[in-house]
Amino acid sequence: MLEFINEASKILSNAEIIKATVKKASTPIEVGGEKINLDTEGVEILVPKWASDKLVKNGLIELKYVEELGIKELRKALWKESRETNLTKIDPQFYMKARATIKRIMEDIKRNPTPEKIQEERKYRDTFMDIVNCRMQKVLQLAITESIPQTISENMTIEEKILLKEVKKMLTMWKDQVTKIGDET
Secondary structure: OOOOHHHHHHHHHHHOEEEEEEOOOOOOEEEOOEEEOOOOOOOEEEEEHHHHHHHHHOOOEEEOOOOOOOHHHHHHHHHHHHHOOOOOOOOOOHHHHHHHHHHHHHHHHHHOOOHHHHHHHHHHHHHHHHHHHHHHHHHHHHHOOOOOOHHHHHOOOHHHHHHHHHHHHHHHHHHHHHOOOOOOO
């Protein structure tokens, strides 16, 4: 039912426009119908994330964004989320970035398993799960409301919007079945 959540998250992430610095001057490159100007070294430019991998591999740009969320950002998000009754504004790529961080920590542990790294992974994962559970409760509460204010909808990630839509659909089907009067065979 929700198999496409990760795909939707990846598509949204790849569509993101990110900052990069021109590392090696080059003639402008056309990517996906858009011209990327690479004529001056050291200049900050904006590029679609999906195009950045090839440009980085060719040594043309250096990325200026952080793909991961640190434990401090995670704890701050948990603190804010646990004190509000409505969903708070978070990075639209929150879930994807947190999963990427956990994956990186786990890879670090495989290469060099230290008690500190294992503890770091446990703390990070626990904090992440606390945020997931807190936000999930709020989304489930929204699922039983008739209309959702625009401000709350704007604070939802794509994964949460998909969850809300699917839960609302299931609740409607359930409600229709338990309130059905008539041909009961």
